[in-house]
Amino acid sequence: AAGVIQSPRHLIKEKRxxxxxxxxxxxxxxxxxWYQQGPGQDPQFLISFYEKMQSDKGSIPDRFSxxxxxxxxxxxxxxSLELGDSALYFCASxxxxxxxxxxxxxxxGTRLTVL
Amino acid sequence: xxxxxxxxxxxxxxxxxxxxxxxxQTSGFNGLFWYQQHAGEAPTFLSYNVLDGLEEKGRFSxxxxxxxxxxxxxxxxxxxxxxxxxxxxxxxxxxxxxxxLTFGKGTKLSVIP
Numbered sequence: 001a002a003g004v005i006q007s008p009r010h011l012i013k014e015k016r017x018x019x020x021x022x023x024x025x026x027x028x029x030x031x032x033x034w035y036q037q038g039p040g041q042d043p044q045f046l047i048s049f050y051e052k053m054q055s056d057k058g059s060i061p062d063r064f065s066x067x068x069x070x071x072x073x074x075x076x077x078x079x080s081l082e083l084g085d086s087a088l089y090f091c092a093s094x095x096x097x098x099x100x101x102x103x104x105x106x107x108x109g110t111r112l113t114v115l
Numbered sequence: 116x117x118x119x120x121x122x123x124x125x126x127x128x129x130x131x132x133x134x135x136x137x138x139x140q141t142s143g144f145n146g147l148f149w150y151q152q153h154a155g156e157a158p159t160f161l162s163y164n165v166l167d168g169l170e171e172k173g174r175f176s177x178x179x180x181x182x183x184x185x186x187x188x189x190x191x192x193x194x195x196x197x198x199x200x201x202x203x204x205x206x207x208x209x210x211x212x213x214x215x216l217t218f219g220k221g222t223k224l225s226v227i228p
Contacts, residue, residue, distance in 0.1 A: 004157075033215065042202060042218035043158065056215050090157055092216075103148070104216060106157040 002027055004093050004107030012113045013081050021076040021110045025093030032074040033092040033104055049074055086114045117141045119219035121203050126225045127193055135188045135222045137203030145214055146206040149177050149188045153199045198226045
């Protein structure tokens with residue numbers, strides 16, 4: 001079965017640079033969630049989109065922005081990168097808003113390293 | 116807000132049974148999930164409970180008591196490949212139309228021969 005695809009899998013950037021992470025949800029899934037997981041930490045919710053509209057916002061810094069496109073893929077744009085942004089960034093997708101028995105399925109993650 | 120507690124680490128023997136507990140205090144509740152995560156990999160969905168009781172899925176079972184804010188994940192016939200972190204996650208109802216997951220810190224399970 002098709003899974004969530006994220007690209008790139010690994011990304012190395014310098015401080016103050018920008019980065020764009022991409023997420024392709026499972027086919028027919030219309031909701032995308034972004035999570036950040038620091039070393040030894042649990043995943044922290046950043047932001048989500050349903051039907052191309054932002055549906056919820058968590059602890060996402062103002063330096064980050066995201067959007068969902070007409071084909072339901074999503075991009076997380078990160079500017080003025082800081083050392084503390086080094087983390088695993090997971091995208092998850094679900095069918096609908098994730099209520100009921102709808103489950104969020106996670107992609108393999110993008111490991112961002114800021115030097 | 117959400118507060119989710121689970122043990123940091125557990126060790127169990129291959130072939131045995133282990134129970135990982137999770138307690139939660141949440142402002143909204145719309146289901147509890149268990150995920151398995153190997154180091155550096157994505158969380159993999161294991162089970163989902165929204166009503167009280169036991170859900171069984173092969174070697175894995177999960178229990179929920181909403182009145183007690185308590186869940187456990189039961190792993191039977193442990194295998195070495197079960198060594199991983201197990202994340203308890205609560206789905207809230209933000210009221211904004213999205214159901215974000217709030218994760219516990221995870222329980223690192225080590226299975227020994």
